[in-house]
Amino acid sequence: MEATTVAKTGTEGKTWGGGEEKPLKASYGKLMMWFFITSDALTFSGFLAAYGFSRFKFINEWPIADEVFNHFPFLHGVDAPMYYVALMTFILIFSSVTMVLAVDAGHQMKKNKVVTYMALTILGGIVFLGSQAWEWSNFISGEYGAVETRSGKILQFADAEGNRVSLEEFATATPGERAEHENKNGVWYEAEASYNPLGIEDVKRGFAANPDLRVRTMQLTEEGEKELLNREESLLKLNESGIGVIQGANLSRNEYGAPLFGGFFFFITGFHGFHVLSGVLILIIIFFNVLLGTYEKRGSYEMVEKVGLYWHFVDLVWVFVFTFFYLV
Amino acid sequence: MAHDTTHGEHSGAKKRIWQVFIILSILTIVEVVLGIFKPEFLVDTDLVSISLLNWIFIILTIIKAYYIVWAFMHMEHEAASLRRVVVWTGVFLICYLIAILLIEGSYIQEVYETEYITWDF
Numbered sequence: 001m002e003a004t005t006v007a008k009t010g011t012e013g014k015t016w017g018g019g020e021e022k023p024l025k026a027s028y029g030k031l032m033m034w035f036f037i038t039s040d041a042l043t044f045s046g047f048l049a050a051y052g053f054s055r056f057k058f059i060n061e062w063p064i065a066d067e068v069f070n071h072f073p074f075l076h077g078v079d080a081p082m083y084y085v086a087l088m089t090f091i092l093i094f095s096s097v098t099m100v101l102a103v104d105a106g107h108q109m110k111k112n113k114v115v116t117y118m119a120l121t122i123l124g125g126i127v128f129l130g131s132q133a134w135e136w137s138n139f140i141s142g143e144y145g146a147v148e149t150r151s152g153k154i155l156q157f158a159d160a161e162g163n164r165v166s167l168e169e170f171a172t173a174t175p176g177e178r179a180e181h182e183n184k185n186g187v188w189y190e191a192e193a194s195y196n197p198l199g200i201e202d203v204k205r206g207f208a209a210n211p212d213l214r215v216r217t218m219q220l221t222e223e224g225e226k227e228l229l230n231r232e233e234s235l236l237k238l239n240e241s242g243i244g245v246i247q248g249a250n251l252s253r254n255e256y257g258a259p260l261f262g263g264f265f266f267f268i269t270g271f272h273g274f275h276v277l278s279g280v281l282i283l284i285i286i287f288f289n290v291l292l293g294t295y296e297k298r299g300s301y302e303m304v305e306k307v308g309l310y311w312h313f314v315d316l317v318w319v320f321v322f323t324f325f326y327l328v
Numbered sequence: 329m330a331h332d333t334t335h336g337e338h339s340g341a342k343k344r345i346w347q348v349f350i351i352l353s354i355l356t357i358v359e360v361v362l363g364i365f366k367p368e369f370l371v372d373t374d375l376v377s378i379s380l381l382n383w384i385f386i387i388l389t390i391i392k393a394y395y396i397v398w399a400f401m402h403m404e405h406e407a408a409s410l411r412r413v414v415v416w417t418g419v420f421l422i423c424y425l426i427a428i429l430l431i432e433g434s435y436i437q438e439v440y441e442t443e444y445i446t447w448d449f
Contacts, residue, residue, distance in 0.1 A: 025407035038414050045422040049429045056433030057440070066363075086360040093356065097349045100400045104341050151449045224371065241449060305402075312400045316393055323389040327363045328382045 033306045037313045040275075044317050047268050048324050054260045061153075061218035063257035064226070065326050067164075071138045085326045088131045089318065092276075095124025096315040103308045106301025111290065114304060118287045121311065125280040132273045139265060142248030146255035147203055149241040154257050156216040157207070162228050167245065170213060171206030173197040198245050207238055218257050265325070272321055275314045282307050348399040355388050 024031055055062050066081035073084075102117035145167035147155040157165045183189045207213050215234035219227040229237060246255045254262035286307045295301045362370070362381060370381035378386075398404045403411055440447055 024410040024413065026410055031410070034410065034414050038417055041418050042421055042425075045418075045425055049422075049425045052426065053429040053433040056430055057436045059434070059437050060441075082360055082363050086356065089356055090353070093349065093352050096396065096400055097345060100345050101342075103402075104345065107341075149448070151447060153448055309401055312396055315400075316396045319389055319392050319396065323359070323385050327359060327385045 027302065029302065029306050030309070033309045037309065040313065041317075044268075044271075044320070047264075047271065048320060051264045051268060051324065054258070054264065058258050058260070060220050061257065062220070063218075063261050064220075064224070068139070068256045069135070069326060071135075073134065082326060084131070084135065085322060088128060088135075089322050091124055091128050091131065092315050092318050095121045095128065096312050098124065099308045099311045103301070103305050106295070106304040109296070109301070111293070111296055114290050114301060115287070118283060118290060118304070122280055122283050122287060125276055125283065125311075129273060129276055129280065132269065132276075135269070136266075139262075140248050140250070142246075142255045144255065145198070145245065145247045147200065147238065147242040148244045148246050148253060149237075150243050151241070152253075152259065153241075154218050154246070154255065155238060155242060156226070156255070158214050158216045158228060159212050160214060162214075162216070162225075164216075165213060167198055167203060167206075167247070170210045171198055171202045173199065173202050198247070200242055200244055203245055204239060204242065208235065268321060268325065272314070272317055275317065279307075279311050279314050282310065344399060348395050351395055352392055355392050359385060359388055 026034070069085060070079050070081045071084060072078065072080040098117045098120040102114050102121060105113035105117060143166065144156060144164050146157075149155060157167065157170070159165055211231065213234070214231065215229045215237050217227045217229060217237070221227050246253050248255060249262040249265075251263055251266060253259050256262070286303055289295060290301075290304065295303060362384060366381065370384065371379050373380045375383055397415075403414075
């Protein structure tokens with residue numbers, strides 16, 4: 001039994017060493033990892049349940065995930081819903097497999113195999129992180145652009161058949177002087193992020209000049225598609241309530257729909273990505289320990305098992321994020 | 329402990345890993361295919377205010393979670409007490425959280441829809 005504990009502390013069997021009784025029959029380290037995982041699982045459930053809350057709150061106007069996440073590397077302009085996230089899911093599941101193989105090799109005290117499998121796991125983690133960065137960059141830069149209304153809703157544009165049209169296709173920016181508020185002019189000064197050259201007036205003008213264009217609102221129809229207004233309604237809606245142009249996404253607004261959608265995307269996938277990042281870092285540390293023969297000397301690869309638990313947990317969370325963010 | 333049981337049967341443990349990998353892959357492929365094609369029948373049929381398609385996604389996800397925790401995280405080799413400590417804590421608290429937030433969410437949606445204030449102007 002004792003052969004599997006991490007290190008001898010000299011307190012074995014003493015009360016302050018935990019005594020001989022082990023009701024859960026697991027070593028201290030593994031138990032703590034399980035407790036951490038349980039609490040972290042509750043944190044993620046909190047996020048996903050909050051996402052569900054907001055989605056139920058805006059059940060008839062939430063963005064359709066297939067329309068937002070439809071990019072695939074090297075397939076520019078091709079509508080490829082889900083393929084990319086599915087690929088990311090496979091990368092993570094496969095890195096979980098190599099991790100569990102590393103743990104298995106550790107049980108058999110095969111150092112070289114542990115090294116190989118851990119290296120593959122780290123590679124998988126890094127590829128996943130890169131994929132997520134690509135996903136974020138697509139989400140942030142956006143594709144079609146949209147107009148924000150006075151009430152904070154989003155108006156998107158489409159042709160008469162309902163195919164999306166991007167703002168650049170019909171609106172041209174008017175060159176003009178823009179005096180920026182400067183630091184020296186006021187007590188209260190906020191630096192501006194970026195300068196969007198396309199103004200709301202340009203969009204309105206471009207829209208009026210193209211009789212083929214329609215406005216797509218956030219409202220979902222019975223068929224689960226976005227509502228397409230007719231030409232008259234479109235003109236009225238855009239001219240009455242359009243106040244600004246949105247390109248891509250940030251924390252306060254996004255071109256896909258409800259501002260909360262962007263917030264949740266950044267927060268949930270970001271928090272998960274942060275877990276992957278820390279997982280990769282811990283894996284690298286343990287990887288070097290394995291290389292140095294630390295666990296060989298210790299006579300047990302339990303540390304690999306513990307980092308494995310964490311890594312599988314990260315995979316587990318992704319399975320849920322995948323379902324609730326991209327599928328449901 | 330966990331190791332003592334797996335030590336004698338290396339090939340068995342390896343076989344289990346690949347078996348679980350295949351199961352997880354198939355489940356993911358099924359999810360993706362359903363997500364892309366969205367069969368009319370499954371989208372239109374509701375069961376307890378959630379469409380059949382979404383129920384399938386949720387159930388498949390829980391099955392995947394089961395395999396990851398049981399096989400990859402070696403939960404099946406842990407003591408029953410540890411299993412209960414981890415699983416029941418999560419299950420109870422998460423069910424509570426979800427129930428309360430989703431009920432509250434649909435209540436607010438109802439207020440938005442039926443009260444005399446317009447939110448779209």
